[in-house]
Amino acid sequence: MRDISLGYSPCPNDTFIFYALSHGKIDTGDLNFKERLLDVETLNQKAKLTELDITKVSYHAIGHLREKYCLLRSGSAMGRGCGPLIVAKEELASEDLQRKKIAIPGRLTTAYLLLQLYFSSFPLHPAFLIEMSFDKIINSVKNRDVDAGLIIHEGRFTYAFHGLKKIADLGEWWEKETGLPIPLGGIIAKRGLGEEIIGKIDYIIRSSVEYALKNRHEPRAYVKEHSQEIGDDVIEQHINLYVNDYSLDIGEEGISAVKEVFRRAEKAGIIEKSRYNFLCAT
Numbered sequence: 001m002r003d004i005s006l007g008y009s010p011c012p013n014d015t016f017i018f019y020a021l022s023h024g025k026i027d028t029g030d031l032n033f034k035e036r037l038l039d040v041e042t043l044n045q046k047a048k049l050t051e052l053d054i055t056k057v058s059y060h061a062i063g064h065l066r067e068k069y070c071l072l073r074s075g076s077a078m079g080r081g082c083g084p085l086i087v088a089k090e091e092l093a094s095e096d097l098q099r100k101k102i103a104i105p106g107r108l109t110t111a112y113l114l115l116q117l118y119f120s121s122f123p124l125h126p127a128f129l130i131e132m133s134f135d136k137i138i139n140s141v142k143n144r145d146v147d148a149g150l151i152i153h154e155g156r157f158t159y160a161f162h163g164l165k166k167i168a169d170l171g172e173w174w175e176k177e178t179g180l181p182i183p184l185g186g187i188i189a190k191r192g193l194g195e196e197i198i199g200k201i202d203y204i205i206r207s208s209v210e211y212a213l214k215n216r217h218e219p220r221a222y223v224k225e226h227s228q229e230i231g232d233d234v235i236e237q238h239i240n241l242y243v244n245d246y247s248l249d250i251g252e253e254g255i256s257a258v259k260e261v262f263r264r265a266e267k268a269g270i271i272e273k274s275r276y277n278f279l280c281a282t
Contacts, residue, residue: 001032004193004201007043007055008035010226011153012235013077013242014056019219020211021204028204031197037226039133040185041106048108053190054201058106059183060113062278063262063271068191070198070280071250071258074206075187078246078254083171083182084111085156087164088148089141094168098122100147105134110184110261111152114170117264138162152184154227156241157234180257181246189280198280209247255279 006021008014015037020026022035036052044061046052050068062071086097102124104112115124130146137149142162151159159166171182187205189198212219227235246254258278265271 001030002197003032003034004197005051005053005055006033006035007038007046007052008187009040009043009056010037011040011242012223012227012230012238013247015223015226016212016219016239016243017075017205017209017247019208019222020215021208023222025211025218026204026207029200031200031204039135041109041134044106044108047188050190053193054187056185056187058108058110058113058185059258059261060110060265060271061108062186062188062258063113063265063274064108065188066274066276066278069188070191070276071278072187072189072198072202072205072280073249074202074209074247076183076246076250076254077185077242078183078250078257079181079241079244080175081171082156082184082241083169083174084109084114084150084152085159085169086115086148086167087138087141087151087155087159088167089144089164091165092148092167094118095122097148097167098124099128101128101130103130103132103137103140103146103149105137105150105152106131109134109152110182111150111170113261113265113270114174114182115150116270117268118168118170118173120268138164154230154234154238157237178257178260180260181253183250183254183257183261184242186250186258191280195281202280206248209243213243
């Protein structure tokens with residue numbers, strides 16, 4: 001047996017996707033996966049240090065990691081109508097945010113990359129960007145510790161219950177700009193694992209997604225265990241939005257979306273150009 005370190009987040013879409021793999025519901029052959037559940041920005045930073053063999057990360061992070069890691073076709077969080085939101089306590093115009101304190105969920109998140117691209121014509125000053133865990137942002141805005149917040153994950157479904165206003169939908173902006181789905185997070189593999197093992201892992205993760213989609217109620221307890229503060233309705237909305245056909249295989253449209261986000265980020269000087277193909281040869 002070969003041990004493979006595997007990182008993914010406790011968010012409902014990830015625990016749903018990896019339920020079958022982590023609970024012996026599918027055949028993993030001679031690969032023994034050692035799971036670590038951590039928030040996505042922590043996973044981004046661990047990948048930066050090449051600490052994990054396979055891990056979920058933000059697509060923004062992948063742009064910085066292409067020399068050491070490649071993207072699997074399966075397991076992605078990508079789609080339409082699912083992008084990060086900028087929210088505030090009061091109605092504000094986007095241009096009003098230039099000198100406001102904005103909470104962000106991490107500097108390697110795709111949300112932050114989109115924020116930078118969205119404000120490319122009048123860049124936000126780094127001193128006004130307050131980095132914090134994604135699950136702290138809504139309360140920080142609500143309590144006026146910051147003027148606005150960049151929210152991801154289940155915050156998309158719950159911000160209105162906290163009396164917050166949507167200032168901008170960065171996923172909607174991206175879709176209007178490009179006509180493409182928004183690539184939020186993907187599963188990457190260390191290139192050093194080699195093509196054969198990477199191909200096996202890609203197949204295993206796809207099989208795990210397929211199992212969960214065919215047995216939707218079975219992963220519920222595992223998903224709930226890692227999202228105890230989220231209501232059942234929100235969990236279901238989260239899974240329905242972020243687990244889709246792109247999670248099975250990103251496909252040609254998904255590949256185009258990744259190429260476009262990297263092209264724009266390179267042009268803006270946010271990530272460096274790379275000679276490496278981001279997609280694993282599986």
